[in-house]
Amino acid sequence: MSRRILQGFDPEALKRRRDELGMTRGDLARAADISVTAVADWENGRRTPQVDSLAQVAAALKCEIGAFVDMGPGDRSLADLRILAGLTQPQLGKITGISTTVISSLERAESGLSEERAEVLARALGVDVAAIVAGYTKARNRAPGEQP
Known part of the structure; x- marks a missing residue:
């Protein structure tokens, strides 16, 4: 069962979008129903998100998952x-x-x-x-x- 984004996840794009909306990591965590630690780990490149969690984040940031996954x-x-x-x-x-x-x-x-x-x-x-x-x-x- 594949839930992880294995390739193409762009941590910088996630942080950039969050910053564009003026959201803190805590704001995003609450809006997406995930932990602040998860947001920090993803943005710092320590971990990659699971597909369903990234979908929640994209919805909270009012964009598509493709905004954070680099693939032509x-x-x-x-x-x-x-x-x-x-x-x-x-x-x-x-x-x-x-x-x-x-x-x-x-x-x-x-x-x-x-x-x-x-x-x-x-x-x-x-x-x-x-x-x-x-x-x-x-x-x-x-x-x-x-x-x-």
Whole structure:
């Protein structure tokens, strides 16, 4: 079950947005229902947030998760698309009716992506089917040992 932002999280962007809104770490922690320590750890780069926690932070800061995750449109894997939607694998599974095990397998391109599943995932993630296929293809064509 993948809940962590493993790559592309930009701690400086989080701090910048919080500062733009004139919020203290405590203000953000209260608004997002997370701990002040978590905010400090994320901003200082000591830890990375979990997807669902970052979704709460983005809502509190009135922006999209993409404001804090640096990844170009052509670089987005299925996991990246899920993260940008602010969903964990179990949450996406619940929305789509696809098991968490299958979602995980699709994100690693270790099982086939049917047209039907691509359409269901595209609707749930708010992207077009081409983005789903491109994300799957990215994972499928990665070098041995490379993270999807």
